[in-house]
Amino acid sequence: MENFTFYSPTLFAFGKGTESDAGKYVKRFGGSKVLIHYGGGSVVRSGLLDRVKASLDKEGLPFIELGGVKPNPRSGLVYEGIEIGRKEGIDFIIAVGGGSVIDSSKAIAMGIPYDGDFWDFYQGKPVEKALPVGTVLTIAAAGSEGSPDSVITKEEGMFKRGAGSDLIRPKFSILNPELTQTLPPFQTASGATDIMAHLYERYLTNTKDVEVTDRLIEALLLTMKHETPRVIADPDNYEARANIMWAGMVAHNNTCGVGRSQDWNSHVIEHELSALYDCAHGAGLAVTMPAVFKYVMNHNVMRFAQVAVRVWGCQMDFEHPEVTALEGINAFQSFLCSIGMPKNFEELGAKQEDIPKLVDVLCHGDGRQGSISGFVTLNEEDCTKIYQMMI
C-alpha cells in the first residue's frame, strides 16, 4: 500500500426530510450570506428550492439565487457566479442539485477569493483558498457531495477538465433519497453507471496487495448490481434509493481508493464524448468502459478475472483466466444495457467520423502531450482503436 492522507470532513445528513436542516448547517459552518446555486426547473417545480429557502429564512440567513446550471457544466456560468458572489459579499454557497450543480458551485467557491482566472485550477494550479460549500443532493451519481473534485467544461475549445483539493470538499451534504424518486429512469441509470465507473476507476490499479480497498470496491459494486434494477423497476423504492445514495458517496469520497494507483482513463476518454455531444456522462461511460476494459485487459488479466468472479458471479476458468476476465466485462456491459444504458456510438448519438477530432482533443487539447495515463498509458493510436471499438 502506498502512503496516503485521507481527509473527509464533510458532515452528511442522510434521510427523509433532511433538506429542512440546510439553514441550520449553513449557520453551523459559519455562513452569513448565501448563494443558492441550482440547475433547471425541477428543483423549482418540486418545491425543493422553496424548502431550502425557508430553512435559510428560519435561521435569518440572507441569500441570492443563481440557477441555470446545465449537465456538463460550463465555465460561462462559473464566471457569472464569481462576479455575483464578489459583488454581493457571499460567504457560503449551497448547491441544490446533482454533480453538475455541485461542481459549478465548487468552481465558484474557488474563484471568488482568487485574483486570477479560476480555470487555472483546472490546469493543475493548487488551490489555496475557497469559500465553504454545502450541498442538497438530488441524484446519486457524481459523488461530488463527498469528493474533493470538480469537473467543468471550458467553452472556448470545449475542454472538459477536473480540479481537486480538500478545500472544496463540502462542509455538509444533505442526502435525502426521496429527492431522487422523481428522476426519469434514464437519469437514474446514468447516475448508477457513473457510480460504478468511480469504483472501476479505483479498482484498476497497479498497486499490489491492496485487499481492503479491493474488497470495499467489490462490496459497493455488488450493492449497485443488486439495487439498481430494483429502482429501475420501482422508482419509489426508498430503501433501494437509500442504498444507492450512500454507495455513491462512499464510492467517491476515496475511502475505498486510498493507498493505490487509480485509472481514470475511462473518465477522460468519456469526457470528450459528453463535451462534444452533450450526452449524459453516465451514458457515455456505459459505452466507454467496456471498450477500454477489453483494450487494456491483458495488462492484468487476473484483476479482471477477480472482479468477474467476486462481483459478476462468473466461475473462474483456472486454465484460461482471460476467458473469465472477458466474461466479467461482458456481464458488466449486459448489466448496463439491462438498466437502459446505450452500448455503442449510435445509441449514444456519437459519430464515427468525429473520432479523429475526439482523439486530437483527448491527447493534445489543453496542454496534453499526445497520451493519457492511468492503469495503462494510452497514445493516439490506442485511443483511436478504443473509440473504434465503441462503434
Added chain:
Amino acid sequence: MENFTFYSPTLFAFGKGTESDAGKYVKRFGGSKVLIHYGGGSVVRSGLLDRVKASLDKEGLPFIELGGVKPNPRSGLVYEGIEIGRKEGIDFIIAVGGGSVIDSSKAIAMGIPYDGDFWDFYQGKPVEKALPVGTVLTIAAAGSEGSPDSVITKEEGMFKRGAGSDLIRPKFSILNPELTQTLPPFQTASGATDIMAHLYERYLTNTKDVEVTDRLIEALLLTMKHETPRVIADPDNYEARANIMWAGMVAHNNTCGVGRSQDWNSHVIEHELSALYDCAHGAGLAVTMPAVFKYVMNHNVMRFAQVAVRVWGCQMDFEHPEVTALEGINAFQSFLCSIGMPKNFEELGAKQEDIPKLVDVLCHGDGRQGSISGFVTLNEEDCTKIYQMMI
C-alpha cells in the same frame, strides 16, 4: 434505512514514517502546548516517543508527558491527566499508543474544560466541549483513532463504560503499519478480533434492507479473514499489516454502520470479563461472541446464514438455514482459535463461580435496570446462560 448524520472529520496520515509529521499536524489543528499521553515502555524502547517529541520540537511546540496507561484504562490516570492538563495550560493532547491510550486521552480531553466529574460523560451526559486530540497508533484494534468513542474503567466498582461524541473524534490520526510489526502475535490477534467484533456488532441489526452497509461490513470481515493469518505467520508482512490497519479504522468510524440499529451486546458482556480479570479485550471477545451468537441466532437465522455464506464460504442449506447459520458461527470460532485466541473461560482465565457476580454487575451495575439491549434484549437469566456457554 434509518435517518442518520455521519461526520468523520479526522485527517488520516497513513504509511511508513508518518509519525515524523505529528508536530506539523498539531500545529495545523491549532495546538500550542501539548500533553503526550502513552502507556508503558514499548513506545519508549522503540524510539517512537523520541520521534514524536522531535517532531514537536521541530515545530517549536512545548509539551509535557504522562505515561502509564494500562490496557483497560482506568479513571485514576484520567483524573491525574485532567489535573496536569489544567495546571500546565495544555491545549492539545497526543495519544501515542493503542485504543487504551487514545480512550484515556479522549477522557482527559473532555475532562479538562468540564467543571464536573468527567465520569458524567460515561453515564450518558452529552459532551459540550473537549480539547483536540491527535493520535499516533501502535496497534490495529480498537478503532478509536477514527471513532467518536472512549471506554474507561472506573476503579470504584470496576465499572467499564463508554462515552461518545463527535467532539472527541481525533483531529488527526497517524497510522504507520510498521509500528505494529513488533507486536507479539497474541496482541496482534486480539486486535484483529476486536476489529471483527466491531464489524459483527454492526452486522447484527434489526433494520431491514441495508445492503450497502451489509456489503461493506462483509468486505472488511473478508479482509480480516484473509490478512490476519498472514501477519500471524509473518509479523513483518507490511502489506498485510497495512490492510488490517485501514480495515480497523473503517470498521469503527461508522462508514459501515450508519442508518441501521446495531448490537454491542457482545461488547458489554465482554467488558465485565476484562474489567474483572484484566484480560485482553479482544481475547475476551473471542470467547464471548460465539456464545452470544449461538444464543441469539434464532432471532434472525437468515442474517447469520448470510454472513456464513458470504464471509465464511459456507454452502447455503436452503432447507435448513439454521444449519448454515451455525456453521458460520463455528467457522468464525475456529478461525479465532487458529490465530491463537482462547475459546473458553479456562483459556481466558475466567472462573465459573464468578458468573453471578459478572451478571450482577452487567445487569445492575452503574444504573442498569436488569437487562442489556441490542440485537436482542437480554435479561439476567439470558446473560447467565451466555456466560455458562463459555465454560
